[in-house]
Amino acid sequence: MALGLALATPSQALAAEGGNPLILDAKEIKEDGITLGHAEARTITDQVRAPGEVTVDAYSTALVSPRVASQVVARKVKLGDVVKAGQPLVVLSSVDVAETQGQLIVASQDWARVASLGPQAVSARRYNEALVQRDQARAKLKVYGMSDGQISALVKRGSSAADGSFELLAPRDGRVTTDDFVVGERIEPGRTLFTVVAESSVWVEARLAPAMAEQARPDAAATIVAHGIELKGTVIQRSHQTDEKTRTVAVRIKVTNDKDLLHPGELVEARIDIASQSRPLAVPAEAVVLLQNQATVFVKGKAPGQFEPLAIEVGETRDGWTEVKAGLQAGTPYVTKGAFALKARILRAQLGDE
Structure with a gap:
């Protein structure tokens, strides 16, 4: 599928004058960062979407409780405080x-x-x-x-x-997320006084139909949508038991939470990548530019250092790869990087900018 005459005419006119903007020498190719590849089929990942709930990362959470019957003498920290490992949390007496x-x-x-x-x-x-x-x-x-x-x-x-007085210390760095007790209260062994959570990461429990959950493999990439923001995550576990009430399977996703955007109990949307069965022709998303509102790639021309714009029909873009439905043949050499630099050369030529 060729580009329209309106786009091709300026390049042809310049070529007649020896100034085709799409004929570059080795130095210009290097300066523009242009690299070539061959068009080939590629497995494009699909995504399954499911509701999810944010929970604490249990592997980064610690409960602080006395191991002997005690009475609370003094509180050292309160709800929401960030604590360091070994920091005193509460004074008890026994x-x-x-x-x-x-x-x-x-x-x-x-x-x-x-x-x-x-x-x-x-x-x-x-x-x-x-x-x-x-x-x-x-x-x-x-x-x-x-x-x-x-x-x-x-x-x-x-x-x-x-x-008989002694202090309970923080077992790890983290934030105090529960502290349900009062000074003077008698505490039995095992009663949780504090929950200390490392909030740098959280879990999202996504609920999927069993057939879909089977396709969610460990280490699969996932995207969590919350507060209008997309956060990257990784599937770490899949339950081997179907919930009797909802008939869904829990898929656990670990999400980096450095900016403290996610909190336990929030409802979010989980998008989990799964391998598609199809292998369409695909090119890097950065190889596709718009020329006269037409998706275009640049292919290797006949002359040394020459490139030619080629109109294509595109499909979905996933993981940085864009499906090509028509216009480009498998095995054709095309520009994988530097397409925007070539587009800029055409636009400058059309405007008469030397």
Whole structure:
């Protein structure tokens, strides 16, 4: 399919004068960044669309809870705060912790005396008992939620520190998204005090019909549409169970959320790429330009360094590739990069700009 005479005439006129704007030397080709390729069939990805719900990235989420019955003494952070790993979140007090703190202080002092005498001065049993009692008390406090640094500071402070108070620390960097408790409240073991979420990424749970879900492969590209913005994501998991109520299958998509645009509970649209069964002729989207409102590519001409505009009929564009329905034959050399530079040369020639 050839271009119209109105477009071809200026190039032909300039060619007669030795000034065809589409005949370039090697230097001009390099400066314009022009590269050639051969037209060929390519698998174009299709997309399936489905509603989705934003959820927290469970692999980047931590629950903070006491492991022993306690009472809240003081709050260190509040809902929405950004915290760092190891940062104190809340001060608790526990009778069980107080007893164990006292046991550790006594056992540490006892072990210090026995260790200074050495195994030659005391029986092996006495030596081992002192060591085990100290280590058991340390281990018990770690089970209660105290860190090695907190335990070491406790031992240094001595008997005055055995008051049963201790701080729960943030297990990771993140934002506090729940803090459902009040100061003075008695907290049972396992009760969640804080949820700390790394919001740099979130999950989107998309619901697809079983047949469509089968085509959503792990690592497949996905696009999440929310707030009028498209965000890139990747399929990471597909459920192997169909929901009995909706008869749909959950497909989990991981989405980078550096700008904090997505929040758990939001409803979004998920578009998941799946491989099409067809292999149409396709060219890079940047190889197609509009000349006189006609989709056009540039093909290699007969003379060295010569290029010719060729009108084509295009289909959909996916993943940076545009389907060519007519006008271009497979195997034809065409300009894959630099088409806009060639278009600019034609327009300058038409305007008489030297």
